[in-house]
Amino acid sequence: MPKMLATVVDNLVSRPATRPHPYQRREAFVRARGRIIFDISRCVFCGACALRCPAGAIRVNRAERELVFMPFQCIVCGACVEGCRRGCAQIIPQYHSPAYSKPEEYYRAPLPVREDDQL
Amino acid sequence: MAVKTVLPFGPQHPVLPEPIQLRITLEDESIGQVLPALGYVHRGIEKAGEKNDYPLNVFLVERICGICSATHGLAYCLAIEKLLGIEPPPRANYLRVVWAELHRLHSHLLWLGLLADAFGFESLFMQIWRIRETVMDVLEQTAGNRVIISVCSIGGVRRDLSEQQIEQTMNALADCERQLKAILPAILEDYTVKKRTVGKGVLPTEKAIRLGVVGPTLRASGVAQDLRMTGYAAYGELGFEPVVEQAGDCYARAVVRARECFQTIDLIRRALERLPEGDIQTKPRGNPNGKAIVRVEAPRGELMYFVVGNGTKNLERMRVRTPTLANAPALLEMLPGAEFADVPVITLSIDPCISCTER
Numbered sequence A: 001m002p003k004m005l006a007t008v009v010d011n012l013v014s015r016p017a018t019r020p021h022p023y024q025r026r027e028a029f030v031r032a033r034g035r036i037i038f039d040i041s042r043c044v045f046c047g048a049c050a051l052r053c054p055a056g057a058i059r060v061n062r063a064e065r066e067l068v069f070m071p072f073q074c075i076v077c078g079a080c081v082e083g084c085r086r087g088c089a090q091i092i093p094q095y096h097s098p099a100y101s102k103p104e105e106y107y108r109a110p111l112p113v114r115e116d117d118q119l
Numbered sequence B: 001m002a003v004k005t006v007l008p009f010g011p012q013h014p015v016l017p018e019p020i021q022l023r024i025t026l027e028d029e030s031i032g033q034v035l036p037a038l039g040y041v042h043r044g045i046e047k048a049g050e051k052n053d054y055p056l057n058v059f060l061v062e063r064i065c066g067i068c069s070a071t072h073g074l075a076y077c078l079a080i081e082k083l084l085g086i087e088p089p090p091r092a093n094y095l096r097v098v099w100a101e102l103h104r105l106h107s108h109l110l111w112l113g114l115l116a117d118a119f120g121f122e123s124l125f126m127q128i129w130r131i132r133e134t135v136m137d138v139l140e141q142t143a144g145n146r147v148i149i150s151v152c153s154i155g156g157v158r159r160d161l162s163e164q165q166i167e168q169t170m171n172a173l174a175d176c177e178r179q180l181k182a183i184l185p186a187i188l189e190d191y192t193v194k195k196r197t198v199g200k201g202v203l204p205t206e207k208a209i210r211l212g213v214v215g216p217t218l219r220a221s222g223v224a225q226d227l228r229m230t231g232y233a234a235y236g237e238l239g240f241e242p243v244v245e246q247a248g249d250c251y252a253r254a255v256v257r258a259r260e261c262f263q264t265i266d267l268i269r270r271a272l273e274r275l276p277e278g279d280i281q282t283k284p285r286g287n288p289n290g291k292a293i294v295r296v297e298a299p300r301g302e303l304m305y306f307v308v309g310n311g312t313k314n315l316e317r318m319r320v321r322t323p324t325l326a327n328a329p330a331l332l333e334m335l336p337g338a339e340f341a342d343v344p345v346i347t348l349s350i351d352p353c354i355s356c357t358e359r
Helices: A002-013 A048-052 A079-083 B045-051 B057-062 B069-084 B090-118 B122-143 B163-188 B191-197 B205-211 B215-219 B250-273 B323-334 B340-349 B354-358
Strands: A035-038 A058-061 A066-069 A089-092 A105-108 B004-009 B021-027 B030-037 B289-298 B301-310 B315-321
Touching: A035 A066, A048 A058, A048 A079, A079 A089, B004 B340, B021 B340, B030 B323, B030 B340, B045 B057, B045 B315, B057 B069, B057 B315, B069 B090, B069 B289, B069 B301, B090 B122, B090 B163, B090 B250, B090 B340, B122 B163, B163 B191, B163 B250, B191 B250, B191 B340, B205 B323, B215 B250, B215 B301, B215 B323, B250 B340, B301 B323, B323 B340, B323 B354
Parallel strands: none
Antiparallel strands: A035 A089, A058 A066, A066 A105, B004 B021, B021 B030, B289 B301, B301 B315
C-alpha cells in the first residue's frame, strides 16, 4: 500500500503525458525529416534528384526547364537532398499537412537570359 | 463427451496487430489442432528489389518491417558491402549499432505493451508505450524519423551524431531506464500477470533446437544463441553476453525481453562512449557481383539476407528470411493442449511479425 501511495501522489501532481493535439502542436525537432521543398532558382535541371528518388516522386524535364514533385508519393528519405549539388532540394522539419487531394507541385524556371540578349 | 469445434482466430482479431489466421480445433475449451493461414499482407517486395537499382533498395527493404526496419537496412547494406568488398569506417559501425539497438529497445517496449494488452492490462500497456515515446523522440532527434529512420547506406551511415545529440541521447536513456525500473515490477512480479503467463506455452530446450527457433523465443528456452555474438558491425568490440532464461514459457519470454531492454541501454551507452572519430561513409564503387549471405540479430531473432549480384545495377535475386518464419512452427507446437483463453498471450509471446514474414 505505501508503494502504491507514492504512485498515486506522483500521478496527481504530474502533468498529463499526452497533449491536446490540434490545439497544441509539438515543435518539430531540428533534424526531423518533415518534407522536401525546392528552391527552383538554383536548379540546373540535371535530374540527379529524380535518379536517386526511390519512390519516383520527382520528374525533371530539362528541355522545358520544369520539375514536377509529387509530395504524397515522397517518402522523405532525403536521397534527393544528398544528390543535389546546387542546394536546390532542401529538407525542412515541418511535416506536410493532411489533404483531401494529392496535387503535384510544378516548379518552372524562366529560360536563362544571356547578357547579349538584353541589348 | 467433448464437442469438436473449428474456430477461426483472425485474420482480424483485437489482439493481432497484423493479419494471420489460426484455424483452431477446439475440444471444449482446450486446443487440439492448429492450422495457420498466411498470405494476407504479401506485397512482393523481394521481386521489387530485383527491379530497383541496388542503392535504392535500402529504402525498400526498410519497409519490409515497420518495427525492425533499421535492422533490415543494416543487413542489406552488409550484404552489398560484402559483394562490393568495401568496409564502412569504424565510426559508421558504432553509429549503426546505436541505431539498431535503439530500434531493438523500442521494439521490445512495444512488445511488452502488447503483452499487457493481450491479457487486458490496459493501463500497463499505456505506461509502457509512454516509455517507448522517449525512445521514439530520440530516434526522431538523431535520425530524423520516428520509425523508418533510413540511416544506413551502402558503405556507412547517412547521418552523424553531434556532441549535443550524444548528450541528449544519454539523458533520454537514463530517463528511459529509470521509468522502466519503476514499471517492470508490475510486469514481472504481479500475481495476475504471472497467473496468465507462467507455465503457458512451454517450449522445452530440445524442441526449440529441433524446430530451429530463433531470437528471444530461443533464449527463453535456455539456449545462449544471439547473432550479435558473431560481432558484425561494432558488436565484436563492445562485449556482449546473451540474456538466457530456462523455463521456456510465456513468462520467461517476457523476462528475456525485459532484461534485453536494459542490456540494450547498456550497449548504446558503451557504443556512444567509445564512439571513434572520423568519417562516416566509404564511397561504394562498381556494381555488386557474386553471392553473399548475411545474418544479423533483429529484435525478433535471426534475420538472413541472401543477395545475388550479376555485375549490373540490378540484383539478380534478393532473398529475405525473417525471424517469424522460424518461430511460427514453434507456435504450432505450443498451442495444442493449452486453453482457448491463452491463445492471444501464447501467440503474442513469439512476437509475430506477419508483414515481415510475407513481405
